[in-house]
Each structure stands twice: as C-alpha cells, then as structure tokens.
Amino acid sequence: MKLNDGFLNSMHEAIALLRTRGPVEATEAIQRALRGDSSGVTAGAAAQEAVTVPRVGKPATASATSVARESGVDVEERSHFDTLSYANAAGRRQYRLYVPASAAGEPRPLIVMLHGCTQDADDFAAGTRMNVLAERHGCLVAYPVQPQQANPSRCWNWFKPGDQQRERGEPSLIAGITREIITTHDVDPARVYIAGMSAGGAMAAIMIDEYPELYAAAGVHSGLPARCAHDLPSALAAMKGAEPSGRMSRNVSAGAARRPMIVFHGDADRTVHVTNAARILRGFETKAHHDCEKRGQRVASRACSVMRLTTGDDVEAELWTIHGASHAWAGGDARGTYTDPAGPDASAEMLRFFLDHPRST
Structure with missing residues (x-):
C-alpha cells in the first residue's frame, strides 16, 4: 500500500x-x-x-496549549494515557493514567476516577470527558480498574466490610495507586481529589472518609454513603432507598463532614435511589438552594437544583439533583456507557469544585 x-x-x-x-x-x-475512508x-x-x-x-x-496551537504541535500527541499497575498485600490493580501536555514542570492536581459496574477505565474516561478537561487545566487523571476476578460485574466492593476500612482491601489499593502517582509525578499533594460513579461513587465516599489526609475533596455521582451496607442484601436495600440502621448509620453520620464533597444524582434513578444523595451529606447544613445555573460549558436540557451546604467548621458541599435523570453521568458523552448528554456538565462542575477546594490542613 x-x-x-x-x-x-x-x-x-x-x-x-x-x-x-x-x-x-x-x-x-x-x-x-485501510478502506481509504478519510471521513473520520x-x-x-x-x-x-x-x-x-x-x-x-x-x-x-x-x-502550553496556546503555544501548541500556534506552533501546530498536536497537544494529544504530547500527552500520555498509559496503563500501569500497583500491588500490595491486598492484591493487584491496573490503572490508566492520563498525563497532560499542559502545565508541565510544576506541581499539578490529581483526580482519581472510580468507574461504575460493568465499566472500565477507557469507557469511563470517554463517558466523562475528564481527560479533555484535564488537558485544559493541567491535571493528571487516574482510573483504577476493578477486574472481573474481584467482582463478576466489575463493581467496586463498597458493601463488604473488608473493603470499607483504611489500609485494608480495595481502599488500600486505591490509596496505594494515589500515593504511587504522587511519588512518581510532580503532583501537588494539596490538590488530590477522588470521584466516582455508582459503585465507584460509593467507594469514593469511603475513600474521602477513610483518607482525609490524602484527598482534598470528593465527587460522588449516583452513589451511596460510606458503610451503608455490610453484605449484598443490605447493599440492595440501600440502593432501593432503605435507611441504614444501627452501627452503619452512626458511622455514616460520624465521618460525613471531614472534607468538601460535591454530589450529583438523578431523581428518576431506578438503580440507586435519590435519597442516598442527601444521606452522603449528613453532617452538612443547607446554606443556599436554587435552580441550576447555565454556566456556558453546555446548555443542559434537564432542569436541576443545587443545594450549597456547610458545616460548623466551614467545610463546604454541593448537592445537585437532576430532574428526570436516570442512573447516568450528567452531561456525559454518549461514547461511554451510563451517560446522559442532556444533563448539566457534572465533570466540569466537579473540576470547578475541586480546584476551588485545595486541602488546607
């Protein structure tokens, strides 16, 4: 040829x-x-x-991005989206790491993204478009991968007691990946964040609760509170909206307000009931409540409301309720699974919230 x-x-x-x-x-x-088709x-x-x-x-x-545009250099060619792995006593996990071409040579933020059930790193990256935003803002993005050997549906095991505690099970692996990236790349330790969707969102809630010294803030989309279940039956009950009881309920309330959090949930979600969104933010009190603002990133066709919350220690949180939305990443790209392009841009709003909340202590 x-x-x-x-x-x-x-x-x-x-x-x-x-x-x-x-x-x-x-x-x-x-x-x-190979077909000679250049229409892509x-x-x-x-x-x-x-x-x-x-x-x-x-x-x-x-x-760096403006310089690249002027010189004709392809920014994506100078970025990296690599597959790496991390292992400790709890096992081994692969992860994908996006290193942007922009903002090289100075400490950069890191966002750890935890995918939902049946998803993987590439699917989640495509659906959330987080790499595109990371290139703009000079952030690294890590996507730990849950293998089928650990869960048949590739869900993070947020409902198992052995995977809910600091330095044990899956939390130790995710924290280990985070620390490895901080060590091997020029990461600003005050701007390390964690986010997730569905089972990944539930695990992100656990991570911010168990590792407040590691993560500055968390984003939870269509997820559940930390330790709201202890086995599969209680997990299914929590997903349907059942109120956690006894020891689990007290644990959720006790650790909920350690770090800033931004939470998104569709009120037509039939997989994880929308009541879980407010439960994630127990310990915060409402500061303001208004309809979503159109910020210019994308014109959302779904109505939504935003509650801005705070604690007595001035830890801030936001709760975004998206009206008519199902179990899907708001404003996501249709190339990924479980996305709702009609919604507000959850990725952009999460990144905005993260960069406004570096860790101060």
Missing part, C-alpha cells in the same frame, strides 16, 4: 484516539484508513477539542 498523506493522517488519528478514547475508536480509525475525525481535530473546551473554575496555570 502506498503511504499517502491521507493514510498517514489516519494513523496519527488512531494513535491519538488510542491515548484519549480507547482501543475501540482507534481500531475503527485504522479500518477506515482527524487527530488534529481531536487535539483541537482538547484545547478549546470552555474554562471552568480556575484557569489553567500554563500556556
């Missing part, structure tokens, strides 16, 4: 897609090239998407 410019461009596209969207999209790009998204276009998303929260601290 003669390697014309179109074919070479398609190969560059495949490389960019492999790093930013996953192997499925990269394979499709290669197949288009080019690598340059993918890079342009990565550097032109609207700003949220604090602006990026470096001008």
Whole structure:
C-alpha cells in the first residue's frame, strides 16, 4: 500500500484516539484508513477539542496549549494515557493514567476516577470527558480498574466490610495507586481529589472518609454513603432507598463532614435511589438552594437544583439533583456507557469544585 498523506493522517488519528478514547475508536480509525475512508475525525481535530473546551473554575496555570496551537504541535500527541499497575498485600490493580501536555514542570492536581459496574477505565474516561478537561487545566487523571476476578460485574466492593476500612482491601489499593502517582509525578499533594460513579461513587465516599489526609475533596455521582451496607442484601436495600440502621448509620453520620464533597444524582434513578444523595451529606447544613445555573460549558436540557451546604467548621458541599435523570453521568458523552448528554456538565462542575477546594490542613 502506498503511504499517502491521507493514510498517514489516519494513523496519527488512531494513535491519538488510542491515548484519549480507547482501543475501540482507534481500531475503527485504522479500518477506515485501510478502506481509504478519510471521513473520520482527524487527530488534529481531536487535539483541537482538547484545547478549546470552555474554562471552568480556575484557569489553567500554563500556556502550553496556546503555544501548541500556534506552533501546530498536536497537544494529544504530547500527552500520555498509559496503563500501569500497583500491588500490595491486598492484591493487584491496573490503572490508566492520563498525563497532560499542559502545565508541565510544576506541581499539578490529581483526580482519581472510580468507574461504575460493568465499566472500565477507557469507557469511563470517554463517558466523562475528564481527560479533555484535564488537558485544559493541567491535571493528571487516574482510573483504577476493578477486574472481573474481584467482582463478576466489575463493581467496586463498597458493601463488604473488608473493603470499607483504611489500609485494608480495595481502599488500600486505591490509596496505594494515589500515593504511587504522587511519588512518581510532580503532583501537588494539596490538590488530590477522588470521584466516582455508582459503585465507584460509593467507594469514593469511603475513600474521602477513610483518607482525609490524602484527598482534598470528593465527587460522588449516583452513589451511596460510606458503610451503608455490610453484605449484598443490605447493599440492595440501600440502593432501593432503605435507611441504614444501627452501627452503619452512626458511622455514616460520624465521618460525613471531614472534607468538601460535591454530589450529583438523578431523581428518576431506578438503580440507586435519590435519597442516598442527601444521606452522603449528613453532617452538612443547607446554606443556599436554587435552580441550576447555565454556566456556558453546555446548555443542559434537564432542569436541576443545587443545594450549597456547610458545616460548623466551614467545610463546604454541593448537592445537585437532576430532574428526570436516570442512573447516568450528567452531561456525559454518549461514547461511554451510563451517560446522559442532556444533563448539566457534572465533570466540569466537579473540576470547578475541586480546584476551588485545595486541602488546607
């Protein structure tokens, strides 16, 4: 085959897609090239998407993206989305790590993203578009992967007592991955955050509760409170909206207000009942309540409301209730599973909240 410019461009596209969207999209790009079809998204276009998303929260601290655009350098080609692994006494977990081209050479924020059941790192990255936002703001993003050997549906085991405690089970693995990245990359330890969807959201609630010295804030989407269940039957009851009782209820209340949290939940969620969202934020008191504001990132077609909360120690939280939304990541990309493109942009709002809440102590 003669390697014309179109074919070479398609190969560059495949490389960019492999790093930013996953192997499925990269394979499709290669197949288009072999057919001589150049109608797909080019690598340059993918890079342009990565550097032109609207700003949220604090602006990026470096001008690497603007320099790249002016010089014609593909930003995504200089970024990395690598597969790594971490092991300790609790086992081994792979994780994907996105290292942006922007803001190199100075301490950067780190966001640890925990996928939901049946998902994996590439699926979650595509659906949340967090890598695109991370490129804009110079953040690293880690995606620990729950294998099928640990749970048949690849759920994080948030309902098992052995996976709910500091330095044991899955929390120790997630914390170990976080510490490894802080050690091996130039990460600002005051700007390390954790977020998750569904089972991953429930595990994120456990992580912020058990490791307040490691994570500055947490984001929980369609998740559940820490330690609201102790086995599969109690997990199913909690997902249906049953109130935790006894020891579990006291634990949830006792640890809920340690760090800032932002919580999203659809009020038509039939997988995890919306009452869990408010339970995550027990210990916070309502400070303000209003309808969602359109911030300009995306025009959301779903109505939603926001409660801004605080504690006596001025720890802040936000609760976003999305009206008519099911069990899906609000404002997500349809290329990922369990996404709702019609919703407000949860990823942008989480990142805005995170960057506004560095760890002070």
